[in-house]
Amino acid sequence: MPSFNVQTYGARGDGKTDSTQPFLTAWSLACGSEARAMVYIPRGTYVVRNLVFWGPCKNVITFKIDGKLVAPENYWSIATSEYWILFAKVNRILVYGGTIDARGAGFWSCRKKGGHCPQGARSISFSWCNDVLLSGLTSLNSQNIHVTVHHSSNVRIQNIRIRAPSGSPNTDGIIVQSSTGVTVSGGVIRTGDDCIALNQGSVNIWIERVQCGPGHGISIGSLGDHANEEGVKNVTVTSSVFTKTRNGVRIKSWARPSQGFVRDVEFRNLVMRNVENPLIIDQNYCPSGKGCPNQSSGVKISGVTFANIKGTSTTPIAMKLDCSGSNHCTGLTLRNINLTYVQGSTISYCKNAHGRASGVVAPMNCM
DSSP: OOHHHHHEEEGOOOOEEEEHHHHHHHHHHHTTOOOOOEEEOOEEEEEEOOOEEOOSSSSSSSEEESSEEOSSSTTTTHHTTSSSEEEEEEEEEEEEEOEEEOTTTHHHHHHTTTOOOOOOOOOEEEESOOOEEESSEEEOOOOSHHHHHHEOEEEEEEEEEOOOTTTTTTTSSEEESSSEEEEEEEEEEEEEOSSEEEEEEEEEEEEEEEEEEESSSEEEEEOOSSSOOOOOEEEEEEEEEEEESSEEEEEESSSSSSEEEEEEEEEEEEEEEEEEEEEEEEEEOGGOOOOOOOOOOOOEEEEEEEEEEEEEESSSSSEEEEEEEEEEEEEEEEEEEEETTTTBBOEEEEEEEEEEEEEEEOEEEEE
């Protein structure tokens, strides 16, 4: 397999030299190769600005990172674009190993002060890509979202490590939208926002063996951003642990009209360790109370199962099923739930929620 080493084209792993152009040159040559090809990043620390790796390519590309990619120290240098590292319209791409560090602290500080700040870049993104493997990557200190997948299919993310401080704004771990056949298998995600969020058009999603926390848990939504949006269906979240997160597993939608839906979802075999809201459906999502007063969500939620979930809640309401007044939740299943409150017994809250319970369910089924 021909290998295109970024150092051959002038990249220097000295932590100082701007290596953006050598990376793009190596990509261009690999992408144009008639045979399977590799872009290789040897050990060292490479400073790179915004990288857009365009396809389609002529064959399978392996992108192997043995070194570390860092953003320039001045956060403005990558933050005026939505993406720091973007693979666009690439089919059959394998990204292995390495560390990327967007050095987001300066950007977060600007956001917190409410100053004139750029939009901020997502660290690594796959747009309009098919047949993707992202394996063994460590992503640190993204300006906002660490990994995004949209308008893509057959994407596997495995053994990923994502880290940003719990107070860093909008540093979601992984966000999926308008994509089908996405698997997240194995990983440690510690962020200031959702560990994983599945937005509109997320179909056939499998998430397993994720350690989440700190962060805001694993979410479907928020949905109902637009009146005409794609639904979310066939989602499984299993064999995962949530530690000191704001939420465990959550479905949230805006309290306003929408054609959206959530159906055929299973949350199972999960452990909650001191989680604020372990199980939550919130169809009255309306932060700051603007844009949706006195409305109800049009997102239709059906066929959601919570099974074999145990652990501790830091609030008494360990299960909150707050569904839409105009579109009740239907076909909910609770099976073998055992959540305890650190200071006493847990309670559940239900509104417009319909379904059945079996096995031991604590807090008690309120449907």
